[in-house]
Amino acid sequence: MAIEFCPLEAAWGNWADWAAVLVGTGAAVGTIWVASVANRTSKRAAAIAEDAKAIAKQQSDQAVELREANAAILGRLLLHEVSSLPARLHSLLKPIIASVYKDGDKIRINNHQNLEQVLRDASYSMLPQSESVLERIHDLPDSLAPDLATLIGHCWTLRDMAYRMQGRVKQNDRKFIGQPDPWIYLGSPDDFNLLQEHLRFFVGLGADYANRFRSFVEVPAEDYSRFT
Incomplete structure (x- = not known):
């Protein structure tokens, strides 16, 4: 029995094989191209990330330098x-003590003029410059900024106490024998005790802070023992 050979059929088989090879080659080339693009993209992303990291560090360093420069200016100011x-x-303590005395459950005034002066002085800010730059004190080191805010708070308390006490000093319509000054204090005697205690405590805080602040500004420490 003879086997018939069809040239056309063989040709078509060869073309199909070649087509399969071409398709496979194209797919491989496409895969390699995609991989190459992905690799370049990955390297570019890594480079961008490194650039962003360097920029962030530079900005952070600049922020630190700016804060230190501002802190140095605030320190001198x-x-x-x-x-x-x-x-x-x-300086407020002695005039307060000398201006009044306790008579039973009353406070008698020895020197109204001195008392008015010291209460007026206490009603003004003790840290006016610090209050004027309150929004900038965060530029100071963390060991100084919060404590300065605390001192400013004590200033406000002192001013409020002095202001209220001023309004309680009144002129007496009647003059008593032995009373050196025709003025009376209508508030509680404890007001003066609280004022003196606050001043003494405030002096101690201020002395401790002052030397820490002076150290930051790089000037010699001060002996505040005569005040504390």
């Missing part, structure tokens, strides 16, 4: 005010 705080607070 507030140095005298902070350094003199203990002395200025202490």
Whole structure:
């Protein structure tokens, strides 16, 4: 039995094989191209990430440098005010003690003029420069900024106490024998005790802070023992 051979059929088989080869080759080339593009994209992304990291570090370094520069300026600006705080607070104590005395459950006034003056002085800010830059004190080191805010808070308390006490000093319509000054205090005697205690405590805080602040500004420490 003879086997018939069809050239056309063989040709078509060869073309099919070649087509399969071409399709496979194209798929391989496409895969390699996609992989190459992905690799380049990955390297580019890594480079962008490194650039972003470098920029972020540069910005962080600049922010730190700016804060340190601002802190140095604030230090010099507030140095005298902070350094003199203990002395200025202490100067209020003696006039208060000398201006009044306790008579039973009453406070008698020895020297109305001195008392009015010291209460007026206490009603003004002890840290006006610090209050004026309150929104910038965060530029100071973390060891100083919160404590300065605490001192400013004590200033506000002192001012409020002095202001209220001023309104309780009244002129007496009647003059009593042995009373050196025709003025009386209508508030509680404890008001003066609280004022003196607050001043003494404030002096101690101010002295401790002043030397820490002076150390930051790189000036010698001060002996505040005569005030505390």
